[in-house]
Amino acid sequence: MSADIGHFMLILAMAVSFLLAVLPLTGSLINHPAMMRMAKPLAYLTAACLTISFLALVSGFLNNNFTIAYVAQNSNTQLPVGYRIAATWGGHEGSLLLWVTILGVWLSAVAFLSEQLPRDMRARVLSVMGIIAFGFILFIEITSNPFERLLPGFPVEGKDLNPLLQDFGLVIHPPMLYMGYVGLSVVFAFTVAALIGGNMDTSWAKWSRPWTTAAWCFLTIGIALGSWWAYYELGWGGWWFWDPVENASFMPWLAGTALIHSLAATEKRGVFRLWTVLLSITAFSLSLLGTFLVRSGVLTSVHAFASDPSRGLFILVLLTVISGSALLLTALRAPMFRATASYKFFSREGFLLLNNLLVCGACVVVFIGTLFPLLTDVLDMGKFSVGPPYFNTLFVPLVLVLLLALGIGPWLHWREQKTNGLVRRSVVWAITSIILGAATNWLVAGSLDAMVWLTFALCYWVLCGEVYTLWLQVRNKQNKAQALGKSPAWLVGMVVAHVGLLVSVAGVAATSFYSIEKDAKLALNTPIEVAGKTFELQRLTDITGPNYVATRALIQVTDGEKQFLITPEKRLYIAQQMPMTEVAIRPSLNRELYVAMGEVLDDGSWAMRIHIRPLIRWIWLGAIFMALGGMISICDRRYRKVKSRASARSSIAGTAAA
Amino acid sequence: MTPTRKKRLSIVLLVLFAASMAVALVSYAFKENIDVYFSPQSIANGEAPLQRMIRVGGIVVDDSVSRDNDTLKVSFSVTDGEADLKIHFQGILPDLFREGQGIVARGQLQQDGSFTADEVLAKHDETYTPPEVSASLAGNLKYDQEKAALDAAENTKPIAGGSLQTIE
Structure with a gap:
C-alpha cells in the first residue's frame, strides 16, 4: 500500500513541478500576476508530494515491505530500526529520491523566505528550481523507480544494507551532503532568474x-x-x-x-x-x-x-x-x-x-x-x-x-x-609567525621540519590578520570589549570560518607528517611496543550482534603511567557474508591512537594496524568551525533588514508614481 | 596607453602567466604521478617498465597465498588467464582479499619479474571485479566462463553492486 501511495505522490510531484516550471515563468514573461502568484503554492505542493513519497518509502523499510524491490535489496528483518530508516538512502534509487526531496525542502524554504523579492523575480527563481525538480523526478521515474514491486514472488527476507553503511556517520552523511549539493541549486536559480529578468x-x-x-x-x-x-x-x-x-x-x-x-x-x-x-x-x-x-x-x-x-x-x-x-x-x-x-x-x-x-x-x-x-x-x-x-x-x-x-x-x-606602515606591520607579523610556528612544531613533534614549520607559521600569519581585522573594528572605541561584542555578524562569521580553515590546515600538516603507522603482529599475552606504548592482547572473545558475529580483541595499552583498554572488532555481517573492521580509537585532540584488526594468522595471533595520529581531530574540528562561521554570517542583520528596506523602496516608488 | 588599457593589459598578462604556470605544473605533476595499468600478460611480454610505480591486477590464484607468520610478509599470484604474476606485499591485506577474488595492486616491477606492492586493493563488494581486471579477462577464452558467472552474479544482485555509491 505504502508503495502505491509513494509512487502516486512521486508522479503527482512530477506533474506539479512541471506546472511550477512553466506557469510562474511564463507569467513573469507576459506579466500575468495570477500566474506568478501560483509559484508559492506550487512550490509547497511539490515539496509536500515529494515528502510524502519519501516517507512512504521510509515506511516500506520500517515495515520490512519486501514486495518493494528496493527495500528487499537494501534491508533485512535483522537490521536495527535506525539503520532501516537510513537504508532508505543506502542505494541508488532511494538516494535520488532523497535528492529531490531535499530539493523540495529548499524549494519551500525559498518560497517561505522570499517575501521581500519582487514578484517576478520570485516567480522565476521558483520556476527554475521547478525545472530542476521536474528533470530529476523524470529521471527517477524513467531509470530508477524506488517503488518497483516484486510481485507476486517477493522474498521473505531482504538482502540487507551494505555493512559499511551501517554506521551513524553514514546515516547523516548523505543527507548533509545532498543539502549542500542541492542547496547550490538555489543560487543557480537566483542567477538564472536574474539573467532572464535582465x-x-x-x-x-x-x-x-x-x-x-x-x-x-x-x-x-x-x-x-x-x-x-x-x-x-x-x-x-x-x-x-x-x-x-x-x-x-x-x-x-x-x-x-x-x-x-x-x-x-x-x-x-x-x-x-x-x-x-x-x-x-x-x-x-x-x-x-x-x-x-x-x-x-x-x-x-x-x-x-x-x-x-x-x-x-x-x-x-x-x-x-x-x-x-x-x-x-x-x-x-x-x-x-x-x-x-x-x-x-x-x-x-x-x-x-x-x-x-x-x-x-x-x-x-x-x-x-x-x-x-x-x-x-x-x-x-x-x-x-x-x-x-x-x-x-x-x-x-x-x-x-x-x-x-x-x-x-x-x-x-x-x-x-x-600602504602606510604596512611593511613594518608585515615584518612584525612574519617574525612572530615564524617563531610561534617553530614553537608549535616543536611542541607537536619534538622536531622542526621545514614544511610543517612553514605551514604552522602561515597559520599564525593568517591568525595575525584575523586578529587585526577584529582590532580595526574596536580601535577607535572607548569600551573595546563591548565594541567587540557588537561586531557585525558577517565579520565574526568570517573570522570564525577563516580560523576554522587554519585549524584544519594545521591538522592536515601534523597528521601527514607525524603519523606513526605500523602493522604489527599481536599474539595473546605477548606485549609489543610501538612508539613508546606497550600493547598487550589479553583476550579474544566471540560476540554476536543483531545482524553480525564478531571477534573482539581486548588490548591493554600502557603509555608511561597511563593504562587503558581498547576493544577493536572484526565483524562478519551474516546476510551478505561480508567482513568488516570495527576500529578502536582512543580519541585525543593531540595524539590519537587508532587500532584496527587486520587478519588472523595461522597461529591464532592477529595482524593489526596501529596508528598514532597527531592532531587528526583538528581537521574535522576546523570544518565545524568553518560551517559555524558560515551560519553566523547568515544571521547578519543586513539579510534580515532587506525586507523592510525593500518595502520602503516600493513605498517610495509608489509615492513617486502617485 | 590609457590607464584602463594599461590595467587591462596587466590583467591579461597576469592571467596568461598564471595559466602557463598552471599548465607547466600540471604537466609536471602528471608526468611524475600517473600510474599506468598493466595486465599480467603484458608484463610477461615485457611491456611494463621496471622499478616505476605501476598498477597491476588480476584474479588471485587458488592456493598461491603464502604468509610469513612473523614479519607479516605475504606473497600471492594473480592471473588474467594467460600469465601469472607473483606479488610480494608486507602488511595487512584488505578484508575482502581472498583467493579467486579480483584485486588491483600498486607498486613496482622488480628485475626478477616479481612485483612489490605498496598497496593492495580489493573492493568492498563480493561480486565486484575491478574494471581493469574484467577488461583484461574479457576476450580471454579460459576465463570466459568465469566472466559469465561474474556477470550472472552481477545481474542477480544489481543493488549489492550499487549500494556503496551513496558513500561519496
Whole structure:
C-alpha cells in the first residue's frame, strides 16, 4: 500500500513541478500576476508530494515491505530500526529520491523566505528550481523507480544494507551532503532568474549570498562527515584518499568557496559580475557532475561499482541541458556585465580576486585529476590512474599561497589600501609567525621540519590578520570589549570560518607528517611496543550482534603511567557474508591512537594496524568551525533588514508614481 | 596607453602567466604521478617498465597465498588467464582479499619479474571485479566462463553492486 501511495505522490510531484516550471515563468514573461502568484503554492505542493513519497518509502523499510524491490535489496528483518530508516538512502534509487526531496525542502524554504523579492523575480527563481525538480523526478521515474514491486514472488527476507553503511556517520552523511549539493541549486536559480529578468544589479547578489553560504555550510559538514567516516569505518586509517567520489563532492565545495567570496565583492562593489554568474553556474554544474560521476559507474575508485549506463547518460543530458542553457543565457546577456567600479590590485577586491584564482585553480587541479583517467579510458588511450601524489604536489602549494594572501585580504580597504606602515606591520607579523610556528612544531613533534614549520607559521600569519581585522573594528572605541561584542555578524562569521580553515590546515600538516603507522603482529599475552606504548592482547572473545558475529580483541595499552583498554572488532555481517573492521580509537585532540584488526594468522595471533595520529581531530574540528562561521554570517542583520528596506523602496516608488 | 588599457593589459598578462604556470605544473605533476595499468600478460611480454610505480591486477590464484607468520610478509599470484604474476606485499591485506577474488595492486616491477606492492586493493563488494581486471579477462577464452558467472552474479544482485555509491 505504502508503495502505491509513494509512487502516486512521486508522479503527482512530477506533474506539479512541471506546472511550477512553466506557469510562474511564463507569467513573469507576459506579466500575468495570477500566474506568478501560483509559484508559492506550487512550490509547497511539490515539496509536500515529494515528502510524502519519501516517507512512504521510509515506511516500506520500517515495515520490512519486501514486495518493494528496493527495500528487499537494501534491508533485512535483522537490521536495527535506525539503520532501516537510513537504508532508505543506502542505494541508488532511494538516494535520488532523497535528492529531490531535499530539493523540495529548499524549494519551500525559498518560497517561505522570499517575501521581500519582487514578484517576478520570485516567480522565476521558483520556476527554475521547478525545472530542476521536474528533470530529476523524470529521471527517477524513467531509470530508477524506488517503488518497483516484486510481485507476486517477493522474498521473505531482504538482502540487507551494505555493512559499511551501517554506521551513524553514514546515516547523516548523505543527507548533509545532498543539502549542500542541492542547496547550490538555489543560487543557480537566483542567477538564472536574474539573467532572464535582465536586471543584473547587485540586489541579485545580495539575495543569493545567504543561500550560497547555507548550502556551503551543509556541504562542509557533509564532506567532513564523509572523511571522518572513511577514517574510522574503512579501517585503513586514512582521512582523505583523493578518491574520485570524494573529489566529486570536493569540487562543488571549492567552487562554492570561490563563489561566496566573489559574491561578497559583487554585492559590495558591483565588480566581478560576469565571473560570479559563471561561478554560480559552475558550482551547481559541479554538483550535477558529482551526481553523474557517482551514479554512472564510470569511475575507477575505491567506491566504484557497476551501475546502469543509461542512468549516467540521463544525468549527463540533464547536466548539459541545465548548465548549457544557463551558459547560453549568460552569453546572450553578456553586454550587461560592464564593470562600473574601479579598484587597485592592493585592495579587498584585488585580494578577493586572488582568492578566486587560487581556489578555482585548486578546483581545476582536482577536476583534471579526477576526469583525466575517465577521458583516456573513454578515448581508449590506456588505463591510467592519478594518485594522491599528483593532487598533493599541486594542491599544497596553492593552499600555502592562499594562506599567505589570507593574512592580508580580510582587513584591506575596498578600492585601494594605503600602504602606510604596512611593511613594518608585515615584518612584525612574519617574525612572530615564524617563531610561534617553530614553537608549535616543536611542541607537536619534538622536531622542526621545514614544511610543517612553514605551514604552522602561515597559520599564525593568517591568525595575525584575523586578529587585526577584529582590532580595526574596536580601535577607535572607548569600551573595546563591548565594541567587540557588537561586531557585525558577517565579520565574526568570517573570522570564525577563516580560523576554522587554519585549524584544519594545521591538522592536515601534523597528521601527514607525524603519523606513526605500523602493522604489527599481536599474539595473546605477548606485549609489543610501538612508539613508546606497550600493547598487550589479553583476550579474544566471540560476540554476536543483531545482524553480525564478531571477534573482539581486548588490548591493554600502557603509555608511561597511563593504562587503558581498547576493544577493536572484526565483524562478519551474516546476510551478505561480508567482513568488516570495527576500529578502536582512543580519541585525543593531540595524539590519537587508532587500532584496527587486520587478519588472523595461522597461529591464532592477529595482524593489526596501529596508528598514532597527531592532531587528526583538528581537521574535522576546523570544518565545524568553518560551517559555524558560515551560519553566523547568515544571521547578519543586513539579510534580515532587506525586507523592510525593500518595502520602503516600493513605498517610495509608489509615492513617486502617485 | 590609457590607464584602463594599461590595467587591462596587466590583467591579461597576469592571467596568461598564471595559466602557463598552471599548465607547466600540471604537466609536471602528471608526468611524475600517473600510474599506468598493466595486465599480467603484458608484463610477461615485457611491456611494463621496471622499478616505476605501476598498477597491476588480476584474479588471485587458488592456493598461491603464502604468509610469513612473523614479519607479516605475504606473497600471492594473480592471473588474467594467460600469465601469472607473483606479488610480494608486507602488511595487512584488505578484508575482502581472498583467493579467486579480483584485486588491483600498486607498486613496482622488480628485475626478477616479481612485483612489490605498496598497496593492495580489493573492493568492498563480493561480486565486484575491478574494471581493469574484467577488461583484461574479457576476450580471454579460459576465463570466459568465469566472466559469465561474474556477470550472472552481477545481474542477480544489481543493488549489492550499487549500494556503496551513496558513500561519496
